[in-house]
Amino acid sequence: MARRTRSALRPAHRPDTQPPPDVAQPRRPPRVGCGVRCAAVKLLYVTWDGPTHNYLEGLFFPIFAKLRAHGVSTHVLQFSWDLPSFEAQVTAAAKAFGVGYEAHAVPRRPIQAATALAISTGAVQLVRSVRRTKADVVMPRAHIPGAMALLAAPLMRTGLVWDSDGLMPDERVDFGGWSTTGVNYRALRAVERSLLTRADAVLTRTEAGRAVLAERQTARRFVVVPNGKNADEFRPATTEERTIVRASLSLAPDAPLLIYVGSIGPQYRPREMARLFAEVHRRRPDAHLLALTGAHAQMADALRAAQLPSSSWTTRRVPASEVASLVRAADAGISFREPSLSMRAVCPIKIVEYLLSGVPVLSNAGVGDLDVLFARSRAGHLAPDFSPAALRALAGSFIDDVLPAGDGLRAEARALGVAEFSLASCAAGYHQALQSL
Numbered sequence: 200m201a202r203r204t205r206s207a208l209r210p211a212h213r214p215d216t217q218p219p220p221d222v223a224q225p226r227r228p229p230r231v232g233c234g235v236r237c238a239a240v241k242l243l244y245v246t247w248d249g250p251t252h253n254y255l256e257g258l259f260f261p262i263f264a265k266l267r268a269h270g271v272s273t274h275v276l277q278f279s280w281d282l283p284s285f286e287a288q289v290t291a292a293a294k295a296f297g298v299g300y301e302a303h304a305v306p307r308r309p310i311q312a313a314t315a316l317a318i319s320t321g322a323v324q325l326v327r328s329v330r331r332t333k334a335d336v337v338m339p340r341a342h343i344p345g346a347m348a349l350l351a352a353p354l355m356r357t358g359l360v361w362d363s364d365g366l367m368p369d370e371r372v373d374f375g376g377w378s379t380t381g382v383n384y385r386a387l388r389a390v391e392r393s394l395l396t397r398a399d400a401v402l403t404r405t406e407a408g409r410a411v412l413a414e415r416q417t418a419r420r421f422v423v424v425p426n427g428k429n430a431d432e433f434r435p436a437t438t439e440e441r442t443i444v445r446a447s448l449s450l451a452p453d454a455p456l457l458i459y460v461g462s463i464g465p466q467y468r469p470r471e472m473a474r475l476f477a478e479v480h481r482r483r484p485d486a487h488l489l490a491l492t493g494a495h496a497q498m499a500d501a502l503r504a505a506q507l508p509s510s511s512w513t514t515r516r517v518p519a520s521e522v523a524s525l526v527r528a529a530d531a532g533i534s535f536r537e538p539s540l541s542m543r544a545v546c547p548i549k550i551v552e553y554l555l556s557g558v559p560v561l562s563n564a565g566v567g568d569l570d571v572l573f574a575r576s577r578a579g580h581l582a583p584d585f586s587p588a589a590l591r592a593l594a595g596s597f598i599d600d601v602l603p604a605g606d607g608l609r610a611e612a613r614a615l616g617v618a619e620f621s622l623a624s625c626a627a628g629y630h631q632a633l634q635s636l
Contacts, residue, residue: 240336241336246275246340276302280307305321358633460491464494477507478594538564572619
């Protein structure tokens with residue numbers, strides 16, 4: 200089967216989206232004597248979160264390291280309320296990747312007051328960091344760092360590229376109990392509108408997410424840059440490697456092995472995952488599900504509720520360094536998400552890892568660009584919904600189509616993953632956004 204080119208799937212990097220000529224577009228003055236078309240560009244990446252840090256080490260640091268080939272050096276400015284738990288580890292990782300890094304503590308509660316204080320103090324730190332690093336471009340990730348950049352803008356003579364990285368206010372409505380009429384939601388949507396208007400370029404993870412933002416507000420330029428991972432780390436398994444992993448799970452070499460990697464919560468539909476595997480197990484009693492997650496209890500509860508024998512599944516929490524070796528041994532990877540508005544902007548990292556590892560995907564429609572991505576590829580099978588009939592059909596696709604296809608389908612999944620989600624293509628997308636200044 201001929202593999203589609205990237206353009207047949209979706210535009211990898213969206214062409215310039217220009218505002219109407221009658222819309223005033225304020226622009227900050229450029230840094231004197233330098234711009235992003237110079238041989239060397241200094242990028243300041245700003246992020247804000249809690250105890251989460253793996254995304255920097257596993258996702259962004261490798262991309263920033265690749266950006267050096269484009270003449271871009273990166274300094275990361277992180278704000279968090281839980282620095283002691285990870286600062287030393289992230290500092291070491293940044294050094295290993297050749298990325299500058301600094302972290303600053305921010306309060307967590309009370310939420311509204313703490314967020315306002317974090318934005319104001321963060322803006323001050325941002326200005327200081329711009330001056331110290333002589334940054335040419337500031338790239339805030341998501342809405343809170345975006346608010347910091349907007350507040351600091353009068354004191355910075357830099358370009359501004361907003362990495363939207365999803366639809367944060369809408370995700371809080373979908374899964375966090377927020378209301379679209381609430382103060383928090385309306386405040387962050389106001390920040391979003393300002394960023395779309397004032398940024399020199401806006402990054403989105405998916406074409407579907409770009410469409411949502413473009414419908415809300417005109418922006419100078421959108422660039423679609425999906426998530427990417429290291430294709431050397433996430434690679435297909437040899438026959439020996441697959442056999443070793445199966446033996447460690449007390450499975451026969453030809454026993455079907457499904458894998459799930461990641462968090463467990465309502466938006467990930469754990470009960471539906473369990474029901475899907477129950478349908479697989481009904482037809483193939485030798486099948487096994489390996490769930491790599493820290494939420495052992497929640498996953499185990501869902502599997503027991505589906506009346507699956509405990510011998511048919513394993514839940515395990517492993518270091519990040521061991522994930523790739525387990526993923527590549529699987530026959531298919533599961534990735535369910537609630538198909539809500541906010542999920543249109545999501546590019547699931549686990550799907551990136553599955554495909555690069557040559558592992559076909561079992562997922563659901565309505566998430567990010569998956570419908571387009573898998574429309575003409577056998578590497579992904581999507582359930583239209585989570586009804587019993589749809590899950591039964593998805594299980595049938597795995598048994599009747601995925602398993603018999605074997606190595607040929609694994610090669611197709613790998614080719615699709617490399618074409619769409621390599622670090623090199625991600626870095627090229629970031630570089631294209633910087634060239635818009």
